[in-house]
Every structure is written in structure tokens, then in C-alpha cells.
Amino acid sequence: MSELVLYIANKNYSSWSFRPWIALTAAGIPFREVLIPFGPGATNPQFRELSPTGKVPILHHGAVKVWESLAIIEYVAELFPDAGLWPENSTWRSMARSISMEMLSGFRALRSACPMNLRRPVRPIDLPDGVKPDVQRIEAIWRDMRQMSGGPFLFGAFCAADAMFAPVVNRFAAYDLVRDADTLEYMAAMKAHPAWQAWEAAALAETWIVPEDEA
Numbered sequence: 707m708s709e710l711v712l713y714i715a716n717k718n719y720s721s722w723s724f725r726p727w728i729a730l731t732a733a734g735i736p737f738r739e740v741l742i743p744f745g746p747g748a749t750n751p752q753f754r755e756l757s758p759t760g761k762v763p764i765l766h767h768g769a770v771k772v773w774e775s776l777a778i779i780e781y782v783a784e785l786f787p788d789a790g791l792w793p794e795n796s797t798w799r800s801m802a803r804s805i806s807m808e809m810l811s812g813f814r815a816l817r818s819a820c821p822m823n824l825r826r827p828v829r830p831i832d833l834p835d836g837v838k839p840d841v842q843r844i845e846a847i848w849r850d851m852r853q854m855s856g857g858p859f860l861f862g863a864f865c866a867a868d869a870m871f872a873p874v875v876n877r878f879a880a881y882d883l884v885r886d887a888d889t890l891e892y893m894a895a896m897k898a899h900p901a902w903q904a905w906e907a908a909a910l911a912e913t914w915i916v917p918e919d920e921a
């Protein structure tokens with residue numbers, strides 16, 4: 707099989723890169739990462755040479771190119787059906803896909819007010835309208851899924867749905883957005899995962915600053 711090459715941007719800031727990276731890493735899928743730092747601003751003209759959208763992440767697999775974080779995860783889940791990227795139970799799998807799509811297409815207020823930033827010291831900000839309902843909805847999703855599965859992750863073992871919400875764990879922490887014990891317990895489980903810790907260590911070692919993502 708040709709090598710899987712995942713093109714990503716800064717580990718400190720690139721929330722969309724984080725999602726497939728942590729999904730593949732946690733599932734033990736072999737891939738090579740190529741990090742192309744942002745610049746100028748929160749973009750890079752080189753992304754256009756790799757991806758039809760001019761955005762990362764993008765996966766190259768021989769002649770196949772897959773863009774969009776969730777499409778990358780789906781493509782790799784088809785290549786490695788036994789890797790546990792999605793829950794085995796079909797009802798849970800449909801729920802995992804539903805909440806992953808909800809993440810991909812929603813929560814815009816939270817995403818734009820509170821950019822992922824792993825190096826950011828914990829500091830609250832004035833929250834624009836729309837952020838609190840986003841936070842409440844995400845907390846309800848996490849609570850409901852973990853109550854159903856028994857945790858510690860959304861569907862018991864770490865899966866693609868946890869990967870899709872991984873950047874939110876940083877946002878909740880960095881902007882001091884949550885107090886609920888169940889939410890904090892899920893965040894602690896995510897932060898203790900070896901794949902999270904590997905990404906975070908690399909993010910903390912980066913020195914690039916992207917002013918657009920420093921809220």
C-alpha cells in the first residue's frame with residue numbers, strides 16, 4: 707500500500723489538522739506527517755499546491771488526495787476497518803457520525819471567538835453572543851454520550867468522534883469556559899491520552915506566533 711501522507715499546519719493553532727492527526731495516531735495507523743507552518747497570517751500559499759481548497763489538513767495516498775478532516779478520517783477508516791476509528795455498534799456509530807458532523811458544520815461562535823491555542827495561558831475573554839449556547843450544547847453531547855457508553859471517552863474507547871471534539875477540549879480549558887465536573891472529567895481523559903500528549907508536546911515546542919489566532 708502507498709504511504710499515507712498527512713499535510714498539516716501548526717500544532718499549536720491548526721484545529722482542523724489536529725482532528726485527523728489524533729484520530730489516526732490514537733488508532734495506531736501508520737502515516738507520515740508534513741507540517742507546513744502558517745504564514746503570512748493564518749494561511750500559506752503552499753496549501754494551494756497540495757489541496758484544491760487551499761486548506762489543510764489534506765491526505766495524499768499515492769494518486770488519491772482527500773481533503774476535509776472528517777473525509778480523511780472516513781477514508782482511513784475504510785482502509786483500516788479493524789482499527790476502531792468508529793464504534794463497532796452501528797447505533798453508536800451513527801451517533802458518532804452525527805455529532806462529528808455537528809462539530810464540523812456548527813459551533814461557529816465558539817470556534818471564531820476562541821481559537822485553539824495550546825500555548826495560551828488560561829485566561830477568560832468577553833464572550834460574544836452565541837458562545838454560551840455552543841458550550842452548553844457540546845457539554846450536553848459529551849454528557850449524554852458518556853452516560854450511554856460509560857466513558858471515559860464518548861463511546862467508551864477513544865474514537866473518531868473524540869478526535870473531532872479534541873480542539874474544543876483545549877478551547878474550554880484555555881478560555882476557562884466550563885465548570886461542570888462531568889465535562890472536566892472528559893477533558894482530563896482526553897488530555898491524558900498518549901496521542902493528545904504527543905501533539906501537545908510538539909505544539910508547546912513551536913515558536914511561531916499567528917496573531918490572528920491570539921484571542
Ligand SMILES: N[C@@H](CCC(=O)N[C@@H](CS)C(=O)NCC(=O)O)C(=O)O
Nearest residue numbers: 720721722748749761762763774775
Ligand atoms: N472544513 C475543513 C477546514 C480546513 C481549514 O479551515 N483549515 C485551516 C487550518 S486549521 C486552513 O487551512 N486555513 C488556511 C486558509 O483558510 O487559507 C476541514 O475540516 O478540514
